Amino acid sequence: MSSRVTRPSRQRDYHRFSPDSPIVIDNGSSCFRIGWAGETEPRLSFRNVVQRPRHKASGETVTIVGDYDPSLMKYFDCTRSSFRSAFDNNVVYQFEVMEYVLDYGFERLGAGGSEVNHPILMTECVCNPVASRSKMAELLFETYGVPSVAFGIDAAFSYKYNQHLGICNDDGLAICTGLTTSHVIPFVHGEPVVEACCRTNVGGQNITEYLKQLLSLKYPLHTNSITLEKAEDLKKEHCYIAADYCSELKLFQRETKEAEEKTRCWQLPFVPPPQEEPPSEEELARKAALRERQAQRLREMAAAKRLSKIADLEADLNALENLMSQLDAAEEDEIPAILYQRGYASREEIESAASKAAQSLRKVKGEPVDAEEKAEVSLEEKYYLVNVPDNMLTPEQMKEKKKQIFLKTTYEGRMRAKQRKFEEELQRERQNQLEEERRLENPELYLEQLRTRYKELSEKVEQRKRPKTNGSHTNGNGSVGRGERLNAAQRERMRLLTTAALDRGKGEDTFGAREEDWQLYKLMSRDNDDDDDNERDEEEAELARVASKLQEIDPTFVATTDGGALQGAAAAPQPTTSRSRWRGAVPLPGGSLPAGHDRRGPGGAGRDGRRLAPPALGGGGGPRGLCRSILLTGGGCLVPGMGRRLEADVRKIRPFLSAINVVTAADPVLDAWRGAAACAASSGFPQQVFTREDYLEKGEDWLRRYRMSYIL
Structure with missing residues (x-):
C-alpha cells in the first residue's frame, strides 16, 4: 500500500449514457473495476475490501471501502476492525460486504439513487458455484433494480482481448494467476473448454506471505518491521522467478560475481531522533530562577x-x-x-x-x-536484664528479658553480617586492583584470559541447565523413572540408606521401626540442592561480572548463552533480498512444498490442464495437435521470469524440439476488464443477458445452464 492514497472522484457524466449502455464490472478478489462498455479504461479501480472503524470523538461506526487515506485514519479507532473481503479463494460468499462495495462503486460512477437502469456485465471465476452466481443476481435485481445481468469468465475475456490483438492463437491455454487462486483454461477455436479447466489455491498473496516468512526467519530482530505491506513492496520491486531453481541455488552457494550482482539490500525505515536546539539565555535565566x-x-x-x-x-x-x-x-x-x-x-x-x-x-x-x-551505650547497659537470673525477676521483667535477648541476638547477627560484607568489599577491591594491574601489564593476554574464563563459566552454567538424567531409559510406560531423574549425589545417598536399612535388619528391611532410624534418615538424606543452588548462583554472578568486563574492554562483544560471542555488527544485520528474491516466488510457477501448500502452482496445473484437454488441443499427451500457445494473465504473472520458467517446465513434457509459445498479456491486470467492455459493446451482447423477467420466471435453474459466448 502506498503511503499516499487518492480516493476516486465521483463521475459527472452518468446521465449522458443511455439506458441501453451496459456497465462493465471486473469483480476481482484484489481490485474492483467498473466502467462503461466500449471504453478502453475503467472509470474506477479500488481494492475490493471493506473496513468499519469507529470515530474516536463520536463513537459512530463508519464504512470505508477500498484504500484509505492515512492522514484521515488518525481520527478513527482501527484497533477493533480489520479489512474484510467478500471472497473466499476467488468465490464471493460474503454478500453483505459485496453490497458495501457495489454501493460505493455505483455511487462513485454517478448513480445517485438506488436504481441502476443499465445492463450489467460482471466477471467471475471459472466454474463459479451456482449458489454464488444466483446470490449475486438476486443482489443486483432486488437491491439495485438492474434490467439485465450477464456473467463471464475474467480469464476468457483477457484471452479473447489478446487474441484480438494478435498476441495468442485461437487454440491454446490461458493461465490466470490472481490474488489467492490460479486457473488454467484450455481454448479451442476461441471458446473456453470449461470441462478441462484446472484450479489451484496458489496466487500472489501466497508469494507475499512466503516472502515475509523467509525474511522474518532470517532477520528475527526485524520481525515487527517486515510487515505484509513491506513484503508486497519488496515482491513488486525485487522478486523474480529463476529459470532453474537448483542452478540458481548453486549460483548463490558458490558466491560468484553474478550472485553478488543479483543481491539487493534495503534499508529499514529509520526516523532520526530530533535534535534539540540549545536553550537561549532567557530560558536559562528562567530555569535558574x-x-x-x-x-x-x-x-x-x-x-x-x-x-x-x-x-x-x-x-x-x-x-x-x-x-x-x-x-x-x-x-x-x-x-x-x-x-x-x-x-x-x-x-x-x-x-x-x-x-x-x-x-x-x-x-x-x-x-x-x-x-x-x-x-554508644555498651550492650551490657543496653540489655541489662540478659545476665540477671530468672528467679530475681518479676513476670513483667521476664517478658522484657526475652525481648532483650531477641534484640541482642539480632543486633549481634547484624553486626557480623556487616563485618562480613565489609571484608567481602575489601576482597573485591583488592581483586579489581590486581585485575587492573594485569590488564595494564599485558592487555591482549588479559582479554584472551577473560574470553577463556567466560567460555568456561558459560559452559558450566549451560551444563547445569540440562536435565539431570543418566540416559534415555524408560520405565516401561514411556516415561523416565525416578532413578533417571536423580543426580549422582542423590543416587549415592539412596544407596547408603538402602545399605543401612539392610544392615540394621540383617537381610530384612526393618528400617524405620525405631526412632533413631529416622534420625539417621534425616542425617543421610540431607540434600545438597541448597549447596548446588548457591554454587550455581555464584557461577552465574561470576559469569555476569566477566561479561561486563568484556563489554567494557571489547565494544564488539555480545554475550550469548552458548558460551560464544557475536560481533556487534552481525547481531542486527540489515535485511538483504538475495536468495529470498527468487525463493519467495517458488510457489508460483510450480513448486508448492516450500510454501507449505498441498497444491501445485499454476505451472503444474497447466500440465494437468493439457492432459485433460481434448485431443485437438494436444490433450492426453498425444503428439498431434500440440498446444503451441500459452497466455499468462492476471496480476500474479507480473513477477519477472514467470514465462521463461513456465516454458522450461512445459518443454520437459513436450516432444523434442516441438514448437511452443509462452506469451504474456498486453496488460495482465486490465485486459480482463477491456475484453469484457469490448464484449458488452458488441451487437450480440443483448442476446446473452439474463433479464429480470427471466429471473422472476426461470429462477436459479436457468443460471445453472447459463454460459456466455465470448464474441468481441
Missing part, C-alpha cells in the same frame, strides 16, 4: 520540620526529667508502681532514654556533642 524558588521552598520546609522536631524532643526531655524528679521524691516501695505505670523497667532505662533525648536535641540544634555522650 525556578530552581532557586524550589530550593528556597525546600529550605523553608526543612526549617519548619527542624523546629517541630526540636519542640518534640524538648517535650520528651522535660517529661523524662519530671519523671526522674518524681522518682527522687517518691518512697522506695512506690517506685515499682510508678515505673510500671510509665512503661519503664528500671531507673537506669529512664536515665538512658533521657541521655539519648538530650544528645539528639543537641545534634538537631547543631551544638557540639561530647565524646563521652557520642559513644
